[in-house]
Structures are given as structure tokens and as C-alpha cells.
Amino acid sequence: MKNIMIIDGHQAVIEYDSELEMFRGEFIGLNGGADFYASDIPGLHREGATSLRIFLEECARHGVKPTRNFSGRxxxxxxxxxxxxxxxxxxxxxxxxxxxxVALIKEAVQA
Structure with a gap:
């Protein structure tokens, strides 16, 4: 199972990349890709914050909404x-x- 890390209010999925021997984080719920790598937890927080900041700045610069809309379907x-x-x-x-x-999914995501 992959782990979720919250960085500046945004969720990122964290997994270990055995080829690079580093952790990889990827923000979810954004309108584009924003990923980051680090060899330890403090590094993940630092690199994730930097990646997210750059992503949000670019969205603002181009007038793009940074988060995805979910329809519920x-x-x-x-x-x-x-x-x-x-x-x-x-x-x-x-x-x-x-x-x-819906009840099954709700139970699974709250566990």
C-alpha cells in the first residue's frame, strides 16, 4: 500500500523507488503533474513543498485552476x-x- 503525505494542505502519494533508492512523491488531485524525490522524510517535506510551490506559481501565471474537479461519477x-x-x-x-x-468505498477510505 502506498502512503499519503500532506504537504501544505495537499495530498501526495509516497512510494519507494528501489532503482533510485529514493522516495518518490506525487501530488494527487491537481490538474497536472507535480512530483518530487528525496532520500528521507524531511527531504520529502522540503522537496514536496518546493514542487508544489512551483506548480501553483505556474498555474497562477497561466491562469489555470490548480486542482481537479470531481463530479462524483x-x-x-x-x-x-x-x-x-x-x-x-x-x-x-x-x-x-x-x-x-458508495457505503463500501466510504468504509474503505475511512479505515
Missing amino acids: FVLRVPPEIHQAATTAAAAHGESLNQWV
Whole structure:
């Protein structure tokens, strides 16, 4: 599982790059790529803050909104047998498939 780091109020996914023997961070929820590398946690904070600052400055300079909009809708493709089993499970809980999946996702992201 990847780790999330908060830098200046923005979330970044952190993973270890074994080829470089460094940690890599990538901000999520932005309208473009803003990544950074460091060999330790203080370095991640420092490099992440620098990367984010430069990204936000460039967005401001070009009149671009820096964060993505989320509509609340996404397409999920699953095998037909999973679709059928999920619909049955939702009905057994007295919920629509959408309500059931939303509850599962909400539980997973709050864990």
C-alpha cells in the first residue's frame, strides 16, 4: 500500500523507488503533474513543498485552476458475475447497487 503525505494542505502519494533508492512523491488531485524525490522524510517535506510551490506559481501565471474537479461519477468495469453478485448483495442489504458500493468505498477510505 502506498502512503499519503500532506504537504501544505495537499495530498501526495509516497512510494519507494528501489532503482533510485529514493522516495518518490506525487501530488494527487491537481490538474497536472507535480512530483518530487528525496532520500528521507524531511527531504520529502522540503522537496514536496518546493514542487508544489512551483506548480501553483505556474498555474497562477497561466491562469489555470490548480486542482481537479470531481463530479462524483466514475465508470467501474467488473466481470458480469461480479456485477450480478454485487447486485444481489446490495438487494440483500435493502440498497441499490450504487448505495451499496458508495457505503463500501466510504468504509474503505475511512479505515
